[in-house]
Amino acid sequence: MKFKTDKEILMAHAELFIPNREELLSLKTHEPLIQFEILPPKGISEGRQSRVSILEYSVEGVSRRVIWKRMGVGKNLTESEAKILQSRLVPYRGELVGSGWNIPEIYHSQIVPVSSEFQIFSYEQYIPGGDGQLMVENPDEPQFLKWMLLRKVIESLASYSDIGEIEVQGEKLSGLPQGLDLKLANIVVERETGKMFFVDLFGPKEIKDGKWLTYSKKLDSLSESNLMAIAASREGMILRLYRLIEQKWVESGGITQERLRKNLFHLLDNSSLPEKEVSLIKREIGANFPWLDKIYSERQI
Missing domain, CATH: 1.10.510 (Transferase(Phosphotransferase); domain 1)
Known part of the structure; x- marks a missing residue:
């Protein structure tokens, strides 16, 4: 049996997070003026329902990072199902914060048709540190x-x-x-x-x-x-x-x-x-x- 090297494992892990063409086109539609660099997914485990990327951009020479989530990947959500789930993200976050949990800020979320399903694109606060x-x-x-x-x-x-x-x-x-x-x-x-x-x-x-x-x-x-x-x-x-x-x-x-x-x-x-x-x-x-x-x-x- 041939075992994968650490480099091969890291590359396979990274491929799970690489945005596909449809995702990149939607990102460009949402942010037509910003040039993002997609960073390696260091510190992020593979998700069961979302694809996650770290985006880096620059404002007046200062680099900033944001978490870009594509929620509901492969779940075949209808538009109405995605809308219901999206509508509860901010209220749910508020409930958790009220119960004492530290939760990253949600900057913006949006329903996006991808292939034959609907996903929720969410742009969230980046927290340095692995999971x-x-x-x-x-x-x-x-x-x-x-x-x-x-x-x-x-x-x-x-x-x-x-x-x-x-x-x-x-x-x-x-x-x-x-x-x-x-x-x-x-x-x-x-x-x-x-x-x-x-x-x-x-x-x-x-x-x-x-x-x-x-x-x-x-x-x-x-x-x-x-x-x-x-x-x-x-x-x-x-x-x-x-x-x-x-x-x-x-x-x-x-x-x-x-x-x-x-x-x-x-x-x-x-x-x-x-x-x-x-x-x-x-x-x-x-x-x-x-x-x-x-x-x-x-x-x-």
Whole structure:
């Protein structure tokens, strides 16, 4: 078996982010007077629903950067579906900011027909620093930064005061006023300040009267209730994120599963999370995630 070199892997990764001809034509239509340079996608993991590029431009000799997202790629969204999702981006961002999350600014978004579907082009604030997935799986990144990321997520989730109750797959959970697709690739830690940002607002995870406001089977393979469990409950969000961290971190070396779990339990014990939530999370991790596996086993095909 022939393995790819690091250079070949980097080139294949970069190709996923290279704008196609239609995208470039739309960009030129939106910004006819600006000459953009498309930078290498350093620090950005491959997305499931969006293509992301870093654009650089110059104003009076000063270089500036912006994130250019093409949301809904390959999801076959109709124009009306895209309009609904686009209309909720700014309100959803406002809800998250109101709940204490740091969210990059959305400068502008626009519906764009691309091939046989409609996408949302979004121009957003650039946050210097790689995403959490690339940080955790990189053995050259110090472990104290990885612990900081996990601690900040737990602190952010623990800070919610507007907590309800939901029950999914036999577990009573603490429900949040809005959901987040809280995976490693959607978290960026700004290098200079250590400030943590949540960077993915597509599709918006707003909740109204206990139900998703804009749920779509085109975007989510989980049922509405199962999605609520892992994207809008504190216990489910921590379990989902921690399992991703454990997998990536142990694979990259430098730490064992036993030590990682022991240190996580210490973080949980010293957090402001209610004891019943900490107990459920510990029990689920100690049993190797049977409840989480059940949630994911019921994907809609």
